[in-house]
């Protein structure tokens with residue numbers, strides 16, 4: 144299974160240097176997986192419609208998170224540049240439906256959407272506090288939704304969904320709770336090891352990896368606490384991820400949706 148690592152959006156949050164130190168911008172790290180007869184997209188970043196009609200992202204998001212609106216960064220553009228047709232993308236998995244993760248859904252209207260049931264329910268009926276994170280307009284094309292409970296066999300100590308409809312067993316949905324109501328990670332068994340896309344379960348590689356002297360900027364944890372659905376659970380998830388990475392002896396590799404250096408690591412490994 145070939146996995147492409149795509150950069151599908153740049154976010155330049157206000158106060159970025161205080162939040163992120165030297166790396167004051169977030170990427171939107173998506174994966175494109177080649178199966179024998181189709182493509183699977185993991186995460187969608189910002190989409191064509193968000194860029195053509197930025198109003199749908201809302202004033203608050205545009206003012207505070209300040210997305211760079213670049214058509215050439217969309218998953219759609221990446222898919223075409225790799226020589227594929229958008230209709231080859233038959234399945235999309237998302238870690239959650241925050242607006243910077245769901246924007247590209249409408250660029251692949253025929254694709255099935257796979258996610259945890261709690262997340263889909265939150266997006267359908269958000270609580271007053273959840274309302275600012277979701278944009279129903281991003282899925283008003285009514286994709287075929289496949290929702291899952293995390294009730295399968297454990298994955299490095301985390302609950303996971305049973306086999307995903309129509310997808311090979313190497314691709315799995317793992318519950319990584321806390322950031323949003325039904326937040327998940329997407330695990331890809333690459334044979335010699337497993338890649339776990341952790342979405343927004345963490346934002347900086349030093350939050351989970353041990354072989355680094357880098358330290359996340361102080362404001363980053365505060366930022367994550369403010370946007371977390373359940374902050375205590377979010378912290379516990381991060382601690383358990385750290386332990387899972389340590390205990391895996393190099394067989395478990397993680398990436399956040401937003402850490403630029405992890406995206407560069409993957410590009411470097413492929414070069």
Ligand SMILES: [Zn+2]
Pocket residue numbers: 241243244343400401
């Ligand atoms: Zn995010």
